[in-house]
Amino acid sequence: MKHDEHLHTLTGAYALDALTGEEQRAFAAHLRRCEACLGEVGEFEATAARLAAAVSLPAPAPMRRAVLTRIDTVRQAPPRTRPPAPALLTTALTRRAGPFVIAASIAAAATFGGLAVRQHQQAEQARTQAQHSARQAQDLAAVLAASDARAVHGRTTTGAATTVVTSALREEAAFVSSGLPAPPADRTYQLWFDDQGTMRPAGLLPGDGATLMEGGPGTARAVGLTLEPSGGSLRPTTTPLLLLPLPA
Secondary structure: OHHHHHHHOOHHHHHOOOOOHHHHHHHHHHHOOOHHHHHHHHHHHHHHHHHHHHHOOOOOHHHHHHHHHHOOOOOOOOOOOOOOOHHHHHHHHHHHOOHHHHHHHHHHHHHHHHHHHHHHHHHHHHHHHHHHHHHHHHHHHHHHHOOOOEEEEEEOOOOOEEEEEEEOOOOEEEEEEEOOOOOOOOEEEEEEEEEOOEEEEEEEEOOOEEEEOOOOOOOOOEEEEEEEEOOOOOOOOOOOOEEEEOOO
16 A cells, blocks of 8 residues: 555656656556546646746847858868968068958958857857756656646636646745746736735746746745836736646
């Protein structure tokens, strides 16, 4: 009996292929005879797919254009040529070109140098964003795979599907939405923990997707979602679009 109770807690880990060896085989056999776990695994797999889609990022437009522009001009191996000595090249330019040509050459070099700096900055920004997204995905996956992970599902007043996954052991909660319309330009979605009637801010939600809620669930009994002025509010200023009771 205790063995079966332990297996019931592995639905999240199984959905993420995090089980191995004997534990994986035991749970697979348990899944064939437990309809409750089978349904919960399906819900966790759907939530994991939403999380993956929410944190995936396309390549930055400037980087993509630069790669496509240069792809046909970059050699697989550089040609075997010997560059002229810098001193000789400078002497040749001085003798054969007037000061305007030399000035134009310097200006072109500065322009290309500035372009290289901008491309480097764009690449660094893309790398930083990718690292942040990777950390967010890891945190969300950790909540989902927690041994005590519990998921509840609901819909907003606009019809968007939502899922809240909580882990008491990690003291964290993740919010996932699908079909949430983009907020107006001067508004943002804001998440809340309902602490027995007192709404506690739990982070902003720019739009559809997944996010790790700010602050642990604690003794919260529900999760709320409202549409607030840009930047968020200390207390809800509009009627909740969602008030989803959390599992006990």
